[in-house]
Amino acid sequence: MIFNPENTMIRPKKSLGQHFLHDENIARKIIAAIPEEPHHIVEVGPGTGMLTKYILRNRHWDSWFIETDAEAVEYLRNMFPDFSGKIIYDDFLKTNLNQYVQVPFQIVGNFPYNISSQIFFRILDYKDRVRSVICMLQKEVAQRIAAPHGNKTYGILSVLLQTYYTTEYLFTVPEQVFTPPPKVKSGVMRLTRIERPVLPVNEAGYLTFVKTAFNQRRKTLRNALKPLGKDLSVIPPHILDKRAEQLEVEEFIRYSNEIFNTQ
Secondary structure (H helix, E strand, O other), X not given: OOOOHHHXXXXXXXXXXXXXXXXXXXXXXXXXXOOOOOOEEEEEOOOOOXXXXXXXXXXXXXEEEEEOOHHHHHHHHHHOHHHHHHEEEOOOOOOOHHHOOOOOEEEEEEOXXXXXHHHHHHHHHOOOOEEEEEEEEEHHHHHHHHOOOOOOOOOHHHHHHHHHEEEEEEEEEOHXXXXXXXXXXXXXEEEEEOOOOOOOOOHHHHHHHHHHHXXXXXXXXXXXXXXXXXXXXXXXXXXXXOOHHHOOHHHHHHHHHHHHHOO
8 A cells, every 4th residue: 555645635734733754664664663562552643544554454453543633533534444443533632541442552653742741641641551652753852751860851751751661762753754844853762661560659749759859950959859848858968969860760769759658
């Protein structure tokens, strides 16, 4: 099946951050990065079906496709009539995935730049079943998520995702392979679930600790964590002298536990 985006009736919508991939080689490289298991796939924002058609070729995968653009949904259901029931007209940020898949699954997608962070926070809601994520997004955001501690771009999303996933930046994608071409390069990355036991600190406390630490990232933790209103003496002085970007994920876990579970 040869795909030419100019032959479709779907108009890329700026409000939805749509940039339709039209390069077959890039699509195949993304699909090749998907682990064979688990056999359940959720594609976020299939758009014109460039990745969808390759996903459907793997008969071992049971897949669902969630799209918020009614025009794209109609096109996809006409393009893949045998799978029309698997093409869901809904907003991924609001979708209850439990309606469709109750077992471990993978997420694949060309994420809209303007909501990619929100998509990752939504993925974290299902982290106990999302075993891997293979996605394309703005290059700088992908690099930020994969950044190690000590890097200037290491931030809240880096810590939260690296708490539960190993992150790999796979390759860069040029602007010209999209319709319309974005103004920035894209990056493809893969997240793979870590077999981590339950955090010693409750997740709400952990999230609060991480967000507060980075809220004033230029300050040392001694000052940045003051809004918590907690006794910071349980954290060693040499740690309080650091900035949030200098802490490893395991240190965030350890010291949030000290703050929230010992007071």
